[in-house]
Amino acid sequence: MVSTCTPVTEEGRHVFEIVGYSKHRGMGHDAFIRSGTFSVGGHHWVIRFHPDGYLSSSAKVGNGATADFISVYLQLLSKDAKVRASCDLSLVVQNTGLSTSVHKTGPRIFHQGQISAFAPQTNVFMKTSELEASGYLQNDHLTIKCVVTVMMEPQVATTEFLNKIDLPPPSIIENLGSLLETEEGADVRFSVGGETIAAHRLVLAMRSPVFKAELYGTMMEGRSQLVTIEDMQPAVFRALLHFIYTDSLPDMVDHEGDAVIEMIRHLIVAADRYAVDGLKLICQSILCEKLNVMTVGTTLALAYQHNCDRLKDACHEFLTASNVMDIVIATPGYKNLKTTCPSALADAFEKAMKRRKT
Structure with missing residues (x-):
């Protein structure tokens, strides 16, 4: 024992x-x-x-x-x-x-x-x-x-018996990550910002309904060995694939401070575009932790543009729970929010008024 x-x-x-x-x-x-x-x-x-x-x-x-x-x-x-x-x-x-x-x-x-x-x-x-x-x-x-x-x-805790067999941890995530890295058996290639990135149709289709439609549906990409991805940086697409294969974000050793936040914002756009909901939720969580007076305006606009309801609620709570509006109004993110997403400001104002009445 x-x-x-x-x-x-x-x-x-x-x-x-x-x-x-x-x-x-x-x-x-x-x-x-x-x-x-x-x-x-x-x-x-x-x-x-x-x-x-x-x-x-x-x-x-x-x-x-x-x-x-x-x-x-x-x-x-x-x-x-x-x-x-x-x-x-x-x-x-x-x-x-x-x-x-x-x-x-x-x-x-x-x-x-x-x-x-x-x-x-x-x-x-x-x-x-x-x-x-x-x-x-x-x-x-x-x-x-x-x-x-x-x-x-x-x-x-008390353990009655010691005669047990220790089982190895699951290795499928590691194996899939290795498959992406080595490109073994890759059957589709993507042209992204001048770079060519190899992947596996079945894995992409299994994890993303958008990739499934593009690669196995009636769209042109389903018959093509080289698919062109517009309006996305190669580093962002590679990070998207890394999550699809491993269910985790890649190490961002090349990014610090504001660069990490910018990468996460790009990943939300990519996750929304390819309906990778798990990645979208993780990115929302990270941006919630990074909320401050300098980032809340830009983050709120992003939440409205890509239907990030939880991130939207976090931004509203930050604006209404903290006496920081005078500071936020002076930020570039707020000025951009006024132009690109005025409905976000209307919602924030309405929530602030309800909070004051309660």
């Missing part, structure tokens, strides 16, 4: 948007702004932001004076609770949506009602001069992201 103890954790994320950062300065070192309450692991938490820094009583700088740093804390609110947890506090670069960890606190006990209810234990989160010179603060807007991991009761 063998027993196994496995750790069990629950992770939660909260993003705290601070609009009009400069207007919160000058309140004094005892003053703070508190985020909305969020729940992780069955307990309630908040983020506390001290725009003038938090100072102990022995280091006060005078009523209404400011320190040369800001202070940010995660606070446990659940009454009389003792919770073992870790946290990662980050700042988000406004023009990319990427975040950088500033303070990590390893697993420790948070005890409500005591100083241990707060993390980190240091007062200095970041120097004010460093913050104001960085990309974290733009258009007087600051975004704090907090990831909380709560350690739950470990799971203990």
Whole structure:
């Protein structure tokens, strides 16, 4: 008999948007702004932001004076609770949506009602001069992201018998990926942006009803050994084929930051064009995670143009739940949205009005 103890954790994320950062300065070192309450692991938490820094009583700088740093804390609110947890506090670069960890606190006990209810234990989160010179603060807007991991009761399992045969993991995905890479048995070729890409008719038809109609239907492509693909980059078509064969996205080591987002947008267009719904859903999920004031306008237009309902809902929620419209209106994505998809703005305005009434 063998027993196994496995750790069990629950992770939660909260993003705290601070609009009009400069207007919160000058309140004094005892003053703070508190985020909305969020729940992780069955307990309630908040983020506390001290725009003038938090100072102990022995280091006060005078009523209404400011320190040369800001202070940010995660606070446990659940009454009389003792919770073992870790946290990662980050700042988000406004023009990319990427975040950088500033303070990590390893697993420790948070005890409500005591100083241990707060993390980190240091007062200095970041120097004010460093913050104001960085990309974290733009258009007087600051975004704090907090990831909380709560350690739950470990799971203990007992195994009665050891006489079992370990089975190998499924290999069909790996085999199909190798088939695409080696081009063995390929029976159709595509001309895409001046490049020739080989594939297998049966695999494409099995995964895409559009390819099935083109390659086995009455259309010209069904009788042709070379099919021309218009209005698509070779890298995007290769990524589409990679998903069709392996049910996963390729590694995007050649893309960083905005280039990754742009590739995902192109893949949504390709997935919609060839009715590859799984790829379309994965790309929507990625763009939802990348939403920020700089990308929401362009992303919303894309969602309307290619019938991405979940992505559309996420954009509307971002616009109505965050007080960021003044910033969004100044972005190129918003200006393009006004021209290409005015109905999206009408829907966003209607949802915002309904939200205010409730």
